[in-house]
Structures are given as C-alpha cells and as structure tokens.
Amino acid sequence: MGRKGREIVGSRIDEIVDDLKVAYCNELMAFHYYWYTSLYMQGIGSLTIAGKFKDSAMEELNHAGMIAERLNQLAAMAPTSPADWANMSIFGNVDPSKYTTLRDAIEKALEMEGLAIVHYNELIKKVKDVDYATYDILQDILVEEVKEEQDLEDILARLELREVEEREEGKEIIEQF
Ligand SMILES: [Fe+2]
Numbered sequence: 703m704g705r706k707g708r709e710i711v712g713s714r715i716d717e718i719v720d721d722l723k724v725a726y727c728n729e730l731m732a733f734h735y736y737w738y739t740s741l742y743m744q745g746i747g748s749l750t751i752a753g754k755f756k757d758s759a760m761e762e763l764n765h766a767g768m769i770a771e772r773l774n775q776l777a778a779m780a781p782t783s784p785a786d787w788a789n790m791s792i793f794g795n796v797d798p799s800k801y802t803t804l805r806d807a808i809e810k811a812l813e814m815e816g817l818a819i820v821h822y823n824e825l826i827k828k829v830k831d832v833d834y835a836t837y838d839i840l841q842d843i844l845v846e847e848v849k850e851e852q853d854l855e856d857i858l859a860r861l862e863l864r865e866v867e868e869r870e871e872g873k874e875i876i877e878q879f
C-alpha cells in the first residue's frame with residue numbers, strides 16, 4: 703500500500719504505528735517464550751506440551767510477520783533490536799528459563815496470552831473507523847490469541863486433574879502400609 707493507503711489512515715497514523723510496534727515486540731517476546739520453554743520444559747507429559755508450545759511459537763512468529771507487513775505498508779519499520787523487544791513489550795523482560803516446569807510454563811503462557819488479548823482488544827477499539835486494514839489484521843490475530851488461551855486453560859485443567867489423581871493414588875499407597 704502506498705501513499706493513498708497511508709493517507710486514508712489520517713492524522714492518527716503515528717499513534718497507530720507506535721501501537722503496532724508494541725504489538726510486534728509482544729509477539730516476538732511471546733515467540734521466544736514459547737520457543738525456549740518448548741526446548742527445556744520438564745515434567746511428566748512435557749513432551750506433548752512441548753510440541754504444542756513449538757506450534758504456538760510459530761503462530762506468534764506469524765503474528766509478528768503480519769504486524770511487520772502492516773508497519774511496512776504504513777512506511778514504518780518494526781523495532782530491530784532485541785533490547786527494544788523487551789523494553790517496549792507489555793510483558794516486560796520475560797526470562798523463559800524461569801518457567802521450565804510444566805505448570806510454570808503453562809501458567810506464565812496463560813498470563814501472557816491474557817495480557818495480549820486485552821491489549822489487542824484495546825487496539826481494535828482504537829483503530830475501528832480509523833484504519834480498516836489494521837482493524838482486520840488485529841481482529842484475525844485476536845481470534846487466534848483467544849483460541850490459544852482456551853487451549854492453555856484446557857491443558858492446565860487436565861494437569862490439575864492429573865495432580866489430584868496422583869495425590870489420591872499416593873494416599874491409597876500410604877494407607878496400605
Ligand atoms: Fe500472537
């Protein structure tokens with residue numbers, strides 16, 4: 703999209719560009735979080751979840767690509783330095799190596815997805831009736847973030863169920879002695 707494409711966005715173009723840059727940083731931080739935890743996750747069942755996290759990493763990378771493409775159309779560039787990604791992201795400087803147990807990894811991912819959902823929701827409200835192209839892209843991403851959050855909640859629920867079952871089994875074994 704060229705000059706006209708930028709023109710129709712109007713006077714709020716700078717604000718939208720800044721918001722998209724933050725969203726780009728969020729996506730890259732989320733990508734790295736999922737990617738790293740998928741490599742080092744520990745605990746029973748972590749192999750299956752690691753596969754799911756790897757898929758999530760690629761999904762976040764794809765979101766980053768969609769946002770970068772939109773920034774490009776608005777004649778802006780995505781933040782280039784990893785230090786910026788951490789500083790500009792709403793997640794802060796997340797260190798994935800602190801969340802390598804199965805439960806921690808899922809809980810932190812859920813927290814990040816929740817923040818991302820709220821953030822995208824705010825941005826969508828902001829660009830509505832101002833920039834329809836960004837509006838469309840953000841909506842597509844939001845739908846996927848919501849699905850991701852639901853999947854994580856389901857995984858966590860199953861994990862909790864398993865932990866209860868294991869505690870019950872443990873009690874039975876102790877009672878036998
Ligand atoms: Fe994302």
Ligand SMILES: [Fe+2]
Pocket residue numbers: 732762815818846847850
């Ligand atoms: Fe996500």
